[in-house]
Amino acid sequence: MNRRRVLLVYLVLGLVALALLAIIPGGQKQEFSVADEFQLEPLVELPSIGPVDLSITKAVVYLWIAAAVLIVLAIVLSRTLKPTPSRFQYAIETLYELARGGIVGSVMTSGRATWFPYIAGAFFFVLVSNFIGLIPLPFAEHHQWGFYSATANLYVTAALALCTFVFTHYAGIRKSGLRYFAGWAPSSAPPVLKQLIFVIHAVSELFRLVSLSVRLFANMLAGHAILGVFFAMALIFQSYLAAVMLQGGSVLIYLFELFVAFIQAFIFAILSAVYIGGALEEGH
Amino acid sequence: MNPEAAKLLGAGLAMGLGAIGPGVGLGILIGKALEAVARQPEVSGEVRTNMFIGIGVTEAVALYAFVVALILVFVA
Numbered sequence: 141m142n143r144r145r146v147l148l149v150y151l152v153l154g155l156v157a158l159a160l161l162a163i164i165p166g167g168q169k170q171e172f173s174v175a176d177e178f179q180l181e182p183l184v185e186l187p188s189i190g191p192v193d194l195s196i197t198k199a200v201v202y203l204w205i206a207a208a209v210l211i212v213l214a215i216v217l218s219r220t221l222k223p224t225p226s227r228f229q230y231a232i233e234t235l236y237e238l239a240r241g242g243i244v245g246s247v248m249t250s251g252r253a254t255w256f257p258y259i260a261g262a263f264f265f266v267l268v269s270n271f272i273g274l275i276p277l278p279f280a281e282h283h284q285w286g287f288y289s290a291t292a293n294l295y296v297t298a299a300l301a302l303c304t305f306v307f308t309h310y311a312g313i314r315k316s317g318l319r320y321f322a323g324w325a326p327s328s329a330p331p332v333l334k335q336l337i338f339v340i341h342a343v344s345e346l347f348r349l350v351s352l353s354v355r356l357f358a359n360m361l362a363g364h365a366i367l368g369v370f371f372a373m374a375l376i377f378q379s380y381l382a383a384v385m386l387q388g389g390s391v392l393i394y395l396f397e398l399f400v401a402f403i404q405a406f407i408f409a410i411l412s413a414v415y416i417g418g419a420l421e422e423g424h
Numbered sequence: 425m426n427p428e429a430a431k432l433l434g435a436g437l438a439m440g441l442g443a444i445g446p447g448v449g450l451g452i453l454i455g456k457a458l459e460a461v462a463r464q465p466e467v468s469g470e471v472r473t474n475m476f477i478g479i480g481v482t483e484a485v486a487l488y489a490f491v492v493a494l495i496l497v498f499v500a
Contacts, residue, residue, distance in 0.1 A: 246473045351484045358487035361494075407480035414477060 158381060180293075181281055198279040202290035205277075206269040213268075239263050243410050248417035251311065255416050258307060262300065263409035266291060266356065270401035273360060274394070287367060291404075292360035294353065301353035304412040305345075312419030323422030352411060359404050363397045431500060435493040442489020449482040 182195030217232055225233060239260040244252050273289020280286030290296045312320040325337040370390035373382050457475040461468045 242469075242473060246470060351481070354491060355480060355484040355487055358490050359483075362487070362490055403476070403479075407476055410473065410477055411480055 158384070179281075183279065198288050199290055199293040199296060201279050202269065202272060202277075202288060203296065206265060206272055206290055209268050209272065210264060235264070235267075236260070238406075239409065243406070243413050247410060247413040249421065251315070251416070251420045255307075255311065255413070258303075259409050259413050259416070262304070262412055263405055266300065266408050267402065267405035269296075270360065270405055271398075273364065274397060274401060287364050289360050289364060291356055292364050294357045297357040297360075298349075298353040300356070300408070301349050304352060304415060305349045307412075308345075308415045308419045311416050312422055315420050316422070320419070320422055348415060352408065356404055356408055359400060363400055366393055367397060431496050435496040438489050438496060439493040442492070443486050446482050446486035449485075450479065453478045453482060 180197040180199060182193075182197050183201065184196040186194040186196065188194055213232070217229065220229070222229065240256065243263065244256045244259055248255065269290040273287060273292060276285045276287060278285050279288065309320075312323075316323070321338075324341040325334040327334075329337060367390065369376075370386055370393050373386040373390075377383075453475065457471050457478075460471050
């Protein structure tokens with residue numbers, strides 16, 4: 141009975157606090173636009189060579205950070221390998237096992253040893269860049285703190301997808317020579333139909349490039365846009381009530397984005413493995 | 425109609441309608457995968473891997489709609 145009364149008091153106090161928050165007007169007016177978060181302003185202006193602009197934007201900085209983190213991780217881990225792993229080593233070993241057994245081992249039937257380094261490299265690079273995208277870093281305009289991810293940039297993901305695209309056909313041609321292209325259409329089909337199937341297959345290969353890059357890019361962009369909107373809800377609604385209530389929501393969205401960051405790296409690596417494995421099987 | 429309004433309306437419609445198909449698809453996909461795992465728990469690892477491949481391919485359709493919506497709002 142007594143406990144229930146205490147709970148009731150807390151409930152009333154909470155409601156009063158929320159009502160007060162609703163009455164108090166928000167802080168000074170600030171403009172917020174999600175689109176601004178993805179503008180690429182050059183941090184360091186560099187001359188452009190022909191049509192290629194070499195200016196250092198925040199996407200470049202995020203790429204450098206991801207590469208540096210991966211290199212440092214690899215060096216430190218390989219120097220301190222122990223037979224009884226520490227927690228950290230165990231965590232990385234689990235990811236390595238996932239790349240080896242879960243991605244390459246379960247999808248590819250041949251050429252595992254040859255292509256494991258590329259697929260694991262893509263997996264870890266995308267994973268690290270996705271996770272770095274969820275840490276606020278001071279590279280937004282005027283060195284403000286903000287969220288950005290190298291993989292939330294179509295140029296970066298398109299370059300990664302292009303690697304997979306090139307390696308797919310390289311693997312196929314290296315394995316079975318020009319018979320690789322013969323494998324694009326079933327040999328039992330009549331000639332006219334065969335040409336049609338060949339064209340359709342060629343188009344689908346190009347669409348793989350598009351889907352692989354746009355999937356990663358759009359997932360990261362959408363995640364960051366939702367995070368930005370949730371974090372900036374107080375600015376948009378000009379009210380402390382909205383701010384307090386939506387902080388819980390933004391924590392949940394953040395946790396979901398951690399999951400998405402991992403899943404997208406996994407999907408990128410596994411689709412690369414599927415494409416390369418498929419190219420190795422064609423033509424014979 | 426005001427072109428600005430048409431743009432925003434189009435973006436909203438593109439995202440909303442474009443999410444229907446992938447939503448249904450993901451439901452069927454994950455439901456069937458769970459069913460398969462429930463029937464045959466020993467192949468759960470293989471089913472999960474293939475399920476994620478399917479999720480990646482299905483979900484990309486919704487993301488194309490998202491990209492179209494972005495293009496409508498910010499580029500068109």
